Amino acid sequence: MRLSSKGRYGFRALFHIAYHSGGRPTQLREVSEEAAIPSRFLEQIFHELKRAGIVTAKRGPKGGYQLAKHPAEISLGDALRALEGAPAIADRLRGRDALDPVSLTLTELASGIERCFDAVSLADMILRAERAGVRRRRPDPSRADVGDYAI
Numbered sequence: 001m002r003l004s005s006k007g008r009y010g011f012r013a014l015f016h017i018a019y020h021s022g023g024r025p026t027q028l029r030e031v032s033e034e035a036a037i038p039s040r041f042l043e044q045i046f047h048e049l050k051r052a053g054i055v056t057a058k059r060g061p062k063g064g065y066q067l068a069k070h071p072a073e074i075s076l077g078d079a080l081r082a083l084e085g086a087p088a089i090a091d092r093l094r095g096r097d098a099l100d101p102v103s104l105t106l107t108e109l110a111s112g113i114e115r116c117f118d119a120v121s122l123a124d125m126i127l128r129a130e131r132a133g134v135r136r137r138r139p140d141p142s143r144a145d146v147g148d149y150a151i
Helices: 005-020 028-035 039-051 076-084 088-093 101-118 122-132
Strands: 055-058 064-067
Touching (some): 005 039, 005 064, 005 122, 028 039, 028 064, 039 055, 039 076
Antiparallel strands (some): 055 064
């Protein structure tokens, strides 16, 4: 399976919001600059993540995007399906003979890949970053309307 730029950028954007925003809305421009994601591409990504219920959008000067749920409740599988659909292996096999051993094997592998992505949450990524010593960006005190996520 090959993960597209959209998927990788989507994971990076979600991690940025989860790790650096402390539950506060984050503007697209900030995510684009700090996570090194082209802003036009990021708009599409956030649109799809919003449609899937993974992020919410808030308008206004203190607005931006934020997670719709706690990071522990958002898996990489959720984001992957929102941005890329089911693993490509399964898509190519639809309509084939259900008893074909190759089709059966590849379908099982696709399910296994999906389970691997489902097993990792944004909270897991946050813990990995903390263990690795990744510094959090200093939050803007003027936007301190929501506390940090308790992981």
